[in-house]
Amino acid sequence: MSARFERFTGTMAPLPIQNVDTDQIIPASYLKVTDRSGLASGLFCRWRYRDGDPEGERNAGFVLNQPQHQNARILLAGDNFGCGSSREHAPWALVGYGFRAVISTSFADIFRSNALKNGLLVVPVTGEVSAALFDAVAADPATRVTIDLESRTLSLPDGGEAAFDVDPFARRCLLDGTDQLGYLLKQAAAIGAFEAEHPSRLDTRSA
Amino acid sequence: MTSASTRTLFEKIWRRHLVTAGERGLPATLFVDLHLVHEVTSPQAFTALAERGLIVRRPDLTLATMDHSTPTDPSIDDAKLRVLDPEGSAQLDQLQANCERHGIPLYAMGDERRGIVHVIGPELGATQPGMTVVCGDSHTSTHGAVGALAFGIGTSEVGHVLATQCLLQHRPNTYEVQVDGSLPEGVVAKDIILAVIAKLGIGGGTGHVFEYTGEAIRALDMEGRMTVCNMSIEGGARAGLIAPDEVTFDYLEGRPMAPSGEAWEAALEDWRSLPTDEGATYDRTTTIDGSALEPMVTYGTNPGMAIPIAGAIPEDRTIEPEKRASFLKALEYMALEPGQQLQGKPIDVVFVGSCTNSRYSDLLAAANVLRGRKVADGLRVLVVPGSDAVKRQAERDGLAQVFVDAGAEWREAGCSMCLAMNGDQLAPGQYAVSTSNRNFEGRQGAGGRTFLASPLTAAASAITGRVTDVREVLS
Numbered sequence: 103m104s105a106r107f108e109r110f111t112g113t114m115a116p117l118p119i120q121n122v123d124t125d126q127i128i129p130a131s132y133l134k135v136t137d138r139s140g141l142a143s144g145l146f147c148r149w150r151y152r153d154g155d156p157e158g159e160r161n162a163g164f165v166l167n168q169p170q171h172q173n174a175r176i177l178l179a180g181d182n183f184g185c186g187s188s189r190e191h192a193p194w195a196l197v198g199y200g201f202r203a204v205i206s207t208s209f210a211d212i213f214r215s216n217a218l219k220n221g222l223l224v225v226p227v228t229g230e231v232s233a234a235l236f237d238a239v240a241a242d243p244a245t246r247v248t249i250d251l252e253s254r255t256l257s258l259p260d261g262g263e264a265a266f267d268v269d270p271f272a273r274r275c276l277l278d279g280t281d282q283l284g285y286l287l288k289q290a291a292a293i294g295a296f297e298a299e300h301p302s303r304l305d306t307r308s309a
Numbered sequence: 310m311t312s313a314s315t316r317t318l319f320e321k322i323w324r325r326h327l328v329t330a331g332e333r334g335l336p337a338t339l340f341v342d343l344h345l346v347h348e349v350t351s352p353q354a355f356t357a358l359a360e361r362g363l364i365v366r367r368p369d370l371t372l373a374t375m376d377h378s379t380p381t382d383p384s385i386d387d388a389k390l391r392v393l394d395p396e397g398s399a400q401l402d403q404l405q406a407n408c409e410r411h412g413i414p415l416y417a418m419g420d421e422r423r424g425i426v427h428v429i430g431p432e433l434g435a436t437q438p439g440m441t442v443v444c445g446d447s448h449t450s451t452h453g454a455v456g457a458l459a460f461g462i463g464t465s466e467v468g469h470v471l472a473t474q475c476l477l478q479h480r481p482n483t484y485e486v487q488v489d490g491s492l493p494e495g496v497v498a499k500d501i502i503l504a505v506i507a508k509l510g511i512g513g514g515t516g517h518v519f520e521y522t523g524e525a526i527r528a529l530d531m532e533g534r535m536t537v538c539n540m541s542i543e544g545g546a547r548a549g550l551i552a553p554d555e556v557t558f559d560y561l562e563g564r565p566m567a568p569s570g571e572a573w574e575a576a577l578e579d580w581r582s583l584p585t586d587e588g589a590t591y592d593r594t595t596t597i598d599g600s601a602l603e604p605m606v607t608y609g610t611n612p613g614m615a616i617p618i619a620g621a622i623p624e625d626r627t628i629e630p631e632k633r634a635s636f637l638k639a640l641e642y643m644a645l646e647p648g649q650q651l652q653g654k655p656i657d658v659v660f661v662g663s664c665t666n667s668r669y670s671d672l673l674a675a676a677n678v679l680r681g682r683k684v685a686d687g688l689r690v691l692v693v694p695g696s697d698a699v700k701r702q703a704e705r706d707g708l709a710q711v712f713v714d715a716g717a718e719w720r721e722a723g724c725s726m727c728l729a730m731n732g733d734q735l736a737p738g739q740y741a742v743s744t745s746n747r748n749f750e751g752r753q754g755a756g757g758r759t760f761l762a763s764p765l766t767a768a769a770s771a772i773t774g775r776v777t778d779v780r781e782v783l784s
């Protein structure tokens with residue numbers, strides 16, 4: 103699958119919680135799927151629904167249940183978003199729900215890597231920019247921002263711009279729609295040469 | 310920066326595995342020596358291969374097991390599981406079919422080599438010093454205990470490794486975590502790592518690989534080192550390393566997949582060249598006094614929210630303003646108050662298990678506390694060995710009988726209540742003292758509340774039915 107991202111303008115769903123772990127994004131009970139479907143209903147389900155059950159009653163106070171944030175496609179999250187388990191089901195669930203990007207002051211390493219492979223842009227910002235965005239959304243939920251991957255800038259509600267860092271290789275892949283496996287497969291000759299030079303001590307079929 | 314002639318353990322392993330170095334913003338292509346696979350994070354990766362007509366490049370460097378969604382209740386056989394958990398069964402079937410198709414060795418249900426992926430890798434001698442080891446599981450950091458660069462990857466990357474035996478990676482930074490001194494009585498490997506995470510914070514290691522050094526680390530046996538490295542990811546570091554030494558070599562020698570004969574001698578010579586050179590430097594360093602550590606216990610909803618067991622939960626005014634809301638949210642979930650003592654808090658469940666603390670020495674430590682004693686009335690105690698081999702050894706040596714006599718449940722090997730996707734879970738509102746690695750909201754069951762601690766603390770708490778300082782039980 104090749105994921106793409108160029109530019110996106112939209113409103114934000116504020117989730118001012120630090121250290122949101124991937125067990126909260128999608129609990130283990132959803133990990134029994136053998137494809138990528140059906141995960142959107144499990145997104146944040148322990149917070150979204152009273153008993154964590156998508157069939158059950160909604161928690162009216164949770165951001166994804168608030169009418170003013172229904173159409174938000176950008177998640178504005180607290181620090182260290184996506185820590186914990188390596189489950190790629192987390193970005194699959196976010197993308198399945200419709201999110202295109204997550205803005206935070208920092209991201210856990212594995213989540214960042216997984217997200218970028220699935221067209222979900224992670225946008226790291228300073229504490230100042232983050233605070234300004236949370237304030238802006240609180241004042242007006244219809245506040246829109248534009249994320250431009252080509253120029254690596256986030257346009258702010260006050261008319262300013264914030265530059266953001268993104269892995270240049272992942273950026274190129276997202277802009278071009280190149281898939282990373284394809285890039286690796288093209289290195290088959292170099293991999294073969296490496297294998298010839300470095301015989302393995304291990305054979306897992308031996309025990 | 311380290312000069313050209315002096316290198317850290319991490320740098321040595323990294324350089325040995327570069328297929329291409331990666332320049333001008335491009336990631337390096339890193340060769341993978343061992344790829345561990347389990348049922349939960351692999352199905353979509355095999356599908357990605359099938360869609361492109363690709364085969365697994367190196368089945369001889371790939372090893373699969375069933376652990377996450379397998380039942381640990383000995384009365385549940387395959388036929389029952391199909392009724393109880395059709396989705397979980399389908400996932401196991403799919404792993405079996407994928408492994409058969411690609412010639413990958415698989416330790417399926419009933420296989421004597423089966424167990425939690427991070428327990429069986431070292432146990433079989435498959436994970437060896439200087440290797441690169443990956444798995445679609447964040448606790449792959451465990452294997453760093455033997456001096457391997459081991460880290461968790463996502464499912465897309467599982468597909469990359471299946472197809473090419475390589476990964477695209479940017480070079481992480483290095484972080485030395487030095488633990489000096491000798492540990493006081495009642496303080497064990499789990500307490501070290503909980504104290505490290507409490508100090509550095511759960512994002513403290515982001516972008517880094519930890520290397521644990523110092524007298525207290527050197528003094529740990531291999532299984533204690535695995536406990537420490539296991540939770541590196543809870544400090545945000547993708548990998549944790551400990552330099553191989555005689556303890557490592559003694560542990561590995563004679564294991565089924567370890568080299569033998571002349572190959573063993575050659576391997577030893579190579580492995581002895583791995584430790585960080587004198588004079589090499591790390592990007593960051595921190596030091597902890599091991600002799601001042603106490604048994605640790607978590608009170609909140611991430612592994613960094615830990616305190617010495619005799620201490621109290623912090624007052625909210627001591628928490629930085631921007632972190633206060635998350636702190637209070639965690640305490641609300643846990644139904645605890647700022648400033649409260651945890652010691653003496655009544656609990657409902659004790660869980661001894663998981664890839665952090667389910668090895669033989671963990672069970673032995675717990676059994677030594679429980680021997681001749683009884684589990685508190687009304688308390689549920691689960692003891693879940695990390696592998697079938699650990700289970701058999703514990704049964705042979707009488708540890709299993711100690712647990713059963715005390716009134717604990719003795720289970721089949723698996724991840725069990727660590728992640729609650731296999732039937733073992735907390736009921737909403739229940740409190741557990743757990744030897745696993747994550748106390749996230751709902752991790753051990755929706756609404757369940759977890760206090761992470763060592764096997765010693767878990768066993769002491771099992772006797773009293775309350776959060777208990779093991780030093781009081783031992784004295």
Ligand code: SF4
Nearest residue numbers: 448663664724727728
């Ligand atoms: S025991 Fe827990 S942490 Fe370890 S591999 Fe299993 S689910 Fe993951």
